[in-house]
Amino acid sequence: xxxxxxxxxxxxxxxxxxxxxxxxxxxxxxxxxxxxxxxxxxxxxxxxxxxxxxxxxxxxxxxxxxxxxxxxxxxxxxxxxxxxxxxxxxxxxxxxxxxxxxxxxxxxxxxxxxxxxxxxxxxxxxxxxxxxxxxxxxxxxxxxxxxxxxxxxxxxxxxxxxxxxxxxxxxxxxxxxxxxxxxxxxxxxxxxxxxxxxxxxxxxxxxxxxxxxxxxxxxxxxxxxxxxxxxxxxxxxxxxxxxxxxxxxxxxxxxxxxxxxxxxxxxxxxxxxxxxxxxxxxxxxxxx
Numbered sequence: 001x002x003x004x005x006x007x008x009x010x011x012x013x014x015x016x017x018x019x020x021x022x023x024x025x026x027x028x029x030x031x032x033x034x035x036x037x038x039x040x041x042x043x044x045x046x047x048x049x050x051x052x053x054x055x056x057x058x059x060x061x062x063x064x065x066x067x068x069x070x071x072x073x074x075x076x077x078x079x080x081x082x083x084x085x086x087x088x089x090x091x092x093x094x095x096x097x098x099x100x101x102x103x104x105x106x107x108x109x110x111x112x113x114x115x116x117x118x119x120x121x122x123x124x125x126x127x128x129x130x131x132x133x134x135x136x137x138x139x140x141x142x143x144x145x146x147x148x149x150x151x152x153x154x155x156x157x158x159x160x161x162x163x164x165x166x167x168x169x170x171x172x173x174x175x176x177x178x179x180x181x182x183x184x185x186x187x188x189x190x191x192x193x194x195x196x197x198x199x200x201x202x203x204x205x206x207x208x209x210x211x212x213x214x215x216x217x218x219x220x221x222x223x224x225x226x227x228x229x230x231x232x233x234x235x236x237x238x239x240x241x242x243x244x245x246x247x248x249x250x251x252x253x254x255x256x257x258x259x260x261x262x263x264x265x266x267x268x269x270x271x272x273x274x275x276x277x278x279x280x281x282x283x284x285x286x287x288x
Contacts, residue, residue, distance in 0.1 A: 035170045037189050041087055041095040042066060055170065055188045056094070059084055061200030062193055063096040068203060069196055069228035071135065076203040078103040136227060138255035139235040140211035145257070146277050149180040151265055153216045154240055160185045161218070172218040173198045175210070183213075191219045192228065199232045209233025216240075221260055223247045230254055236275055238262050243270055 019032040038056050042049045042063050049072075054062060060082045067073045081099040086092060157174045160182060170187040173194035177183060186197035195217065202210055214236045215229050221239035223246040229237040230250075237251070238259040248270045251258035257272030269276055 035189055038092070038094055039087075043095065043097045044072075044100060046097060052190070052193060054190060054193045058186060058197045058201070059093070059096050061186070061197045061204065062188075063098060063200065064203045065196030065198070065200030065228075065232075067098065068199060068208075069231040071231060073100065073103055075208065076206060077101075079203075136230040136254055137233075139209070139230065139233050141235075141255065141274075143178070143212055143235040144275055144277050145178065145214060145236050146180075147267075149178075150214070150236075150238060150259065150262065150267060150276070152180055153214065153238060154262055156180070156182050157185065157216055157218065161187060170194075174216045175202065176214045176216065178212055178214070180214075191217055191222075192224050194218075195225055195228050199228065202232065211235060214238060216262070220244065221247050221258055223250060226250050226256060226258065230256055236272070238267070 015034045015036055016031045017034055018029060021028045021030065036055055037053055039051050040054045040056075040059055040062065041051050050066075052062075052066075063082055064076070064079060067079065068075075073079060078100055079098060080101040083097050083099075084093040085095045085097055087095040153174070153176060156176075157172055160174070161170070161172045170189060171191035171194050172185060172187045173191070174182055174186075175184045175198050184198050184201045186194045186201070188194040188197060195215070198215070199208075199210075202208055209232065211233050213234055215232075215234045216238045217225055218240055220241040221237060221243035223244055225239075226237060226243075226247045227250060234256070236257040236259065240262050241260065243251075243258055243260045248258060250256075251271035255272060257275040258270045259267050259276075260270055261268045
């Protein structure tokens with residue numbers, strides 16, 4: 001049976017602006033595409049929780065994924081409703097109000113007066129220890145991924161990442177099944193937002209935990225990306241760039257398979273190598 005096609009963003013906002021380009025002594029004036037960036041306010045029962053800079057689109061997914069990966073909710077059943085609302089006289093729906101059920105919400109404890117910039121999803125956290133103490137659990141230990149399947153993922157992501165091709169200014173997160181079929185792709189100016197959108201997409205389809213899936217991010221595998229993957233139950237997290245030291249430490253502590261430098265026919269396993277089917281492969285030692 002043919003695998004279903006990937007879920008893509010219904011609308012990918014981008015803006016055109018006039019620029020002046022210099023190349024080898026020649027000047028050219030032309031229109032250039034920019035990735036849109038606007039603030040999104042998330043409220044719970046009308047109480048402001050946070051503001052994040054994001055690329056507009058799939059805001060309900062972003063809010064749902066954020067609530068799960070920030071451990072405010074544990075499942076989609078605790079989200080009774082998600083509603084977009086206008087935050088200015090201009091009528092732009094740059095806000096999402098969330099109605100929770102079966103979940104204790106204490107505004108004094110959960111309200112966060114921080115501005116999560118797109119380049120840093122961890123800004124405003126009181127401490128790294130607070131993130132570790134969220135009750136994150138080890139993902140499915142029985143899941144296995146084939147190296148050839150893993151190597152094919154970046155090409156599939158790039159083929160579907162159309163806004164990046166136009167603007168060059170977006171990160172992407174993509175969810176694959178064990179066979180390497182692309183299920184969902186989200187792009188955003190913030191890599192953590194792209195991950196939240198993918199996880200929110202899966203939440204709305206009652207797919208959590210994502211215990212039989214692979215997550216690929218277009219940038220580096222940072223600490224917060226690791227904790228978001230763990231919150232969603234993802235067993236294998238891959239990235240085309242390097243992870244941070246704290247990301248590796250957390251992945252090793254909680255048994256997540258963390259792969260970096262996924263390019264061409266090469267990747268580096270920083271944690272959880274048992275999930276990668278390397279039996280029969282040749283081994284070399286650096287002598288270190």
